[in-house]
Structure formats: structure tokens, C-alpha cells
Amino acid sequence: MLSSTKIAVLMGGPGNEREVSLASGHAVLGALQELGLDAVEVNVTDTEPQLPRGAGLAFNLIHGTFGEDGQLQAYLEGLGMPYTGAGVLSSRKAFDKNLAKAVFEQAGVPTPRAEVLNLSASLNPSIIPPLVVKPPREGSSVGVHIVKQADELDAALADAANYGNDVLIEEFVKGMELTVAVIDEKAYPIVHIIPPDGVYDMRSKYPWLSGGQGSQYVCPADLDESTTRDVQEVALAAHKALEIEIYSRVDVLLDSKKRPYVLEANTIPGMTATSLLPKSAAAAGIPFPELCRRIAEASLKLGSR
């Protein structure tokens, strides 16, 4: 039972998204404590975090490398410790954009046309600009470049090389930037993201971190009923195709012909009270502490994995 369980709230982590994770972690810690639950902070700095004695559930808020890619999940399973959210395999598939792309294509989930480029082979992509260059195993728009014309390609690939040997090249989709919360196999109200200059990058995602201008958010998105249904349907299909447990937040682009394209599923989405998944849950009448409680409770039910 959740009320008699000590919850270790794991935050920080060794990766690039440490600061964002600390914000999520403190927000969830506060919300769980507000509900009278026994929640304690664990500030993770390496890949073998010590859990407090007597902990019965790890609430994982470590975004990106280590926390979101299956490594922490495998470590917790080694300890026999129940944890929130996606498991080892689903985390790995969702986090690696190359793997996820293959899963989406296989399952018929609409997603921008893409190819994987091996940077050591120094070949040009067959997709022509406008295109998007992405390091396959990063988050928070880290290393993502929108290449509008051919002469910008080399610089984008050179930067992508800082993150690894392979890079995902995607056809650029012009359209609305949407994201959909999926909790317990159900899609929640769609959030429409309106970045200040049309680019949803680090600065417009986390203005408080970067001094950028921030984005506007509209939830539920102003879409007609059938488009809303289509977008929620593809988001749920993406979540299910990746076999994600408990919850995720699926990023979707909607083109001018109202065709949705799934970009990715985030298995450790931002969890401050004003983050996108909490915004969506709030629009459905679920306050932030209750959202945290539901995730913890459903995850605890899975037991040790």
C-alpha cells in the first residue's frame, strides 16, 4: 500500500538534463509530502545511487541519459526495488530515436520519414533539406538541428558527431507542435506548444534555465473533434507500440493537412506543476499531487520487475 511505503524520489542524475530533473524531483517530492506520504529526496550523482533504508518505491525523475534509457531501471531491478514508469526494454526503445523509429514504422504509427546516417562513413543523406538532424540518444532538444538549406548540413552533422557515431535524419514537418499525455493507456487533453520564434529548443523549453523567452501553451489545443481524436489515437498507438508501462508524453507534429506525425515518446517527462504532462492532467481535472499519487500507486502495483 502506498500510504505505508517509503518513496525514494530520485532526481538529478549524471546526464545533460540534471537541472531540469532537479526541478521535477523537488516538485514531485513536495506534492507527495503534501499528500502526507513518506517521500524522501535522493539526489543522484552517479550510476549506483544509494537508496534510503526501508524504501519501497523509487519515483524516478531522472530525465535523459541513465534515468530514461533503461540503465537506472536495470539497476533498480537488480536491487529488487519497484520503480515508477517504463521498464528496462520499453525505456530503451523509447529513448533511442533510431529504435523507436523502427518500432513506429513496423506498427504503422505515422512518423516523419527518416534515415540513420553513420557519421564515420561520410555519406550524404538521401533526404533533402529542409530536414532535421538529431543525435538519437539525447533529449530536451539537445543536439537537434533544423537544416533549412544544404549549406547548413555540415555544421549540423559536425555538432551531432559530438554525441555519437550515428545520427537520425528526419524530413522536416511544418506544422503545429503538440504533445499528448498518456496515463494508464488513456490519452489526455492535447497541449499545443507555441514557441516564440517557431523553434522549440532548449531556450523556449526551459526559459528559467536559459534566459530564453519561453513558449506559450494552450491546453486543450484548439483543434476540431476529429483531429483531436486522430492526434490522441496516434499518441496512444505510439505508447502501446513501444510497450510503455504506466505513463508517457508523446510529441506529435500536425501538418497543414491535419496529418499527425509522432516524433517520440518521453518516458520521464518533465514533472514540475507547470510541465506539459501535469498541464494535460490538470485540464482533465487531475491536480498535480493526485497525478503523482496515481503514478506512484500504479507503479507500486507492478511490484519488483
Ligand SMILES: Nc1ncnc2c1ncn2[C@@H]1O[C@H](COP(=O)(O)OP(=O)(O)O)[C@@H](O)[C@H]1O
Ligand atoms: N521532423 C521534424 N520536423 C520539424 N520539427 C522537428 C522535427 N523533429 C523535431 N523537431 C523539432 O525539434 C524538437 C525536438 O525534437 P524531438 O524529436 O522531440 O527530440 P527531443 O528528445 O530533443 O525532445 C521538436 O519538439 C520540434 O520542435
Ligand SMILES: [Mg+2]
Ligand atoms: Mg521532444
